[in-house]
Amino acid sequence: MKKLKKFLAMMISMVMVLSMATVGFATTGGTGSLTVQLTGENKLDSGKSHTVKLYKLLNIVSYSGDKYSYSLNGDYTEAIKKALKKESISNDEIIAEIGKINESSNPTTQQFANALEAQGISTNIEGKITSGNNSVTINNLEAGYYLIVLDNAKAIQATLKNVVNDNNGTVTLKEEAPSITKKGFDKNNKPVTDVQIGDIVTYTITTTIPKKFTKYTITDIITKGLSFVNFDESEFTVPGKLGIKVTLKENTNTPEENEEDITQTSGIEANIEKTKDEKNQDKMTIDLSNYINSNQDKVGKILTIRYKAKVNENALVTEKNSAKLEYGNDPDKIITTKPEEVKTPTFPVHIKKTDEGETSFLEGAEFELYHDNGSGTAATGTAIKVTGDSGVYKIHTDQSAEINETVKTKMVTVKEITTDNFDKNGGYNLVINGLKAGTYWLKETKAPDGYNLLKNNIKITVKNNKDGSYEISKDDTKAENNIVKIVNTPGSQLPETGGTGTLLLTAVGALLVAVAMIRFMRRKQEN
Structure with a gap:
């Protein structure tokens, strides 16, 4: 009996130790909340909004401190394999690969997000951040490892975050809507401030390759004082396809000489036509949708389009032209940016x-x-x-x-x-x-x-x-x-030789001589 009691006591102790060890090692994930806050410039116009998308890639089984136990969310298994371009790997290997994102030779978070969304998957959770606000809090999230994506935004707008057990986590994303910049340069590649009729100006339109959009179109309208010319400065006749130059480089800090000329391989075209209004101006349309959607591996790179225009005889002091960007995934919610103007006065x-x-x-x-x-x-x-x-x-x-x-x-x-x-x-x-x-x-x-x-x-x-x-x-x-x-001052009138002025002088002189002769004769008679 004593031996049995000792055995039972030992077993109870072991159970208690194991129970305590289990509780000390792992806590279940539970639910949590996440606040997404925005910072940055070039924000959406009033009345527009950002959509924050959350994809729960992994379930959190348990955690302790900085140690986590994950399982794969089956809803995204096949999409994740395709996004990673590794379709013959196990679930455990997928989890390991997700942990390597942003490491050398692996996709960045943004590249992975682009590739994942390209699979046409649906989101777990969505939140809205309207213009004028800078954050949104999403509550009652199941514990998990989330991919957070800011829609209607430029590149580098995705991040990965653990959400567990009411931790009220916060992530900050850079709020920058897709945009373009436009500049003008003279023949010496100096920024143009004013022009003379006959000058040729090289214009540049620059944008950052964004995530996929069903519409991403640049429209550029020039005034009557400018005429499109081909990039080799030959005459261009409207309507038609304008000769342009398209280049790509890593970022804004990359030297210009490192630009890659993709004019012949990009398929990007500049279509010129007249505006359908009373102004009847020349309008250039460049549709970048196909190029961007086919080159998601280039997200974050700088695309520059160069074209040329000649200052014609209609140029005025108020001379300027402008370009705008239209983008979006919903035909009913296309966003149009504020026009980028370049002034070229004469x-x-x-x-x-x-x-x-x-x-x-x-x-x-x-x-x-x-x-x-x-x-x-x-x-x-x-x-x-x-x-x-x-x-x-x-x-x-x-x-x-x-x-x-x-x-x-x-x-x-x-x-x-x-x-x-x-x-x-x-x-x-x-x-x-x-x-x-x-x-x-x-x-x-x-x-x-x-x-x-x-x-x-x-x-x-x-x-x-x-x-x-x-x-x-x-x-x-x-x-x-x-x-x-x-x-101007008028010239003075001078006497003319042989004119009436000379005759008058001669007559006066003759009269004086005659008077002198008469007086001389009278004096002689008196003597």
């Missing part, structure tokens, strides 16, 4: 040719305009070629063109121009449009009839204020109302 110079008293406009004066050569006083080199007449001229689009009836260098003043030309309605009698900011020299080559030719060339300075306005100066003095006043 400027006019208005001239008032007048007399000393400013009582009248002087017509018939001829001028030529020259670029500043750095000498400070001279108007040398080749005069700028223009087109136009009746006092209104524009810089010619081709400065290498031969002089003819249309292409000229001489500009002639007229009587006051009272019609509206380039932001001025009266107060001038000569205008030249299409100049970029800089220094020019105006040379009078013929004076108005009856007036003297100007002895000195006139220095004209065009300043871009970068706020949509400009400033014109004459000989370093700001021109009032941006109108350059040029005064």
Whole structure:
């Protein structure tokens, strides 16, 4: 009996020890909550919302401290195998592979998320974060290892997180909606701030390759003052497919020389047509949907599209063009970004040719305009070629063109121009449009009839204020109302040889001689 009691006591002790050991080693996962909060720029517009998707990849069987026991969620087994590109592995091996995500030679969290969602799976849980709010809390989540994805967002918007036993976990995602940037560059690859008629501007549209979207389209509309040209600067006729250049690089910090030219292999095309409204502008449409959805291994890389446009004779101070992005997975909820604008202004110079008293406009004066050569006083080199007449001229689009009836260098003043030309309605009698900011020299080559030719060339300075306005100066003095006043002086009338003035002098002289002779004769008789 004593032996039996000892045996039973021993067994009870062992049971208690094992029971205590089991409780100490593992706690069941239970349920928990998760808060997803957002940070970052380029957020969604008012009225739009983000969808937070949660995929429970693994069940948490038990845990203790930082030690977890997992089992695979059978709902996602096949999808996970395809996402990992390892379809002949066991459940335990799948769990091990998920643990290696983000390690070297393994997919990043975002790449895995893209590949998983590409399988058309449904989510366990969804939450909404509306614009103006920066977080959402999802309660009563079953314990598990979750993949958290922020929809309607750019790359790097996924993360993995354990949720267990009321731990109230928090994850922070960078809130950045898909976006584009647009810039303009001159022939020296410098950012363009203003242009001259005839200049060719290279525009770049840049975007980050996002996760899959059923629609991802860029639309770019240019103003009447610009004309699309092919990338080799040859003439382009609307409608048609524009010659462009498409490149890809790792990120914004990667040097430009490391860009990969994918123009011929990407299948990306720029289709040009006229807008279907009263403005009748040229519109470029680039549909990136197929490229993005077929290249999910490139998520996070920078895609740049380059195209060229020529500044034409319709260019104005207010010249600008803009591009926008439309994206989304629901045709009824397509998101359109705020247009990205690039301003390419060109400027006019208005001239008032007048007399000393400013009582009248002087017509018939001829001028030529020259670029500043750095000498400070001279108007040398080749005069700028223009087109136009009746006092209104524009810089010619081709400065290498031969002089003819249309292409000229001489500009002639007229009587006051009272019609509206380039932001001025009266107060001038000569205008030249299409100049970029800089220094020019105006040379009078013929004076108005009856007036003297100007002895000195006139220095004209065009300043871009970068706020949509400009400033014109004459000989370093700001021109009032941006109108350059040029005064001519009349020539003095001199006596003419053999004219009536000479005859009068001769008659007077003869009369004086006669009077002197008479007086001389009388004195002689008196003597």
